[in-house]
Amino acid sequence: MHDGPTKDVEDYAKQYDFTMRRLLMWMADPEMEDAHFEQNLTEMVNEIIQKRRNWSRMRRDREREFAESNPELKPSQVKTMFSDIAMGFLPAPDPKDML
Numbered sequence: 001m002h003d004g005p006t007k008d009v010e011d012y013a014k015q016y017d018f019t020m021r022r023l024l025m026w027m028a029d030p031e032m033e034d035a036h037f038e039q040n041l042t043e044m045v046n047e048i049i050q051k052r053r054n055w056s057r058m059r060r061d062r063e064r065e066f067a068e069s070n071p072e073l074k075p076s077q078v079k080t081m082f083s084d085i086a087m088g089f090l091p092a093p094d095p096k097d098m099l
Contacts, residue, residue, distance in 0.1 A: 005086065008055050019044060059086070 023044060026037050066085075067078040084090070
């Protein structure tokens, strides 16, 4: 099982930090033409958007696999339990089991 969004953020943090530093350097570069800065910024934003899309796709795939592995769960239960597990929370016990 995947470690969840926290793992994604940890894995991407160094690259993101480097990306933001690069952006600041471009902003401060008096020799860079505004058009080039804007093009670089647009490409950078597109990379970040693509990273988010990849994370979203991978999460949907993992949630689908979780649903397929737990056919007894209703879709709403799958979504709730998967979200909890992805965030590192243990699933709450079924109240019927507590009687």
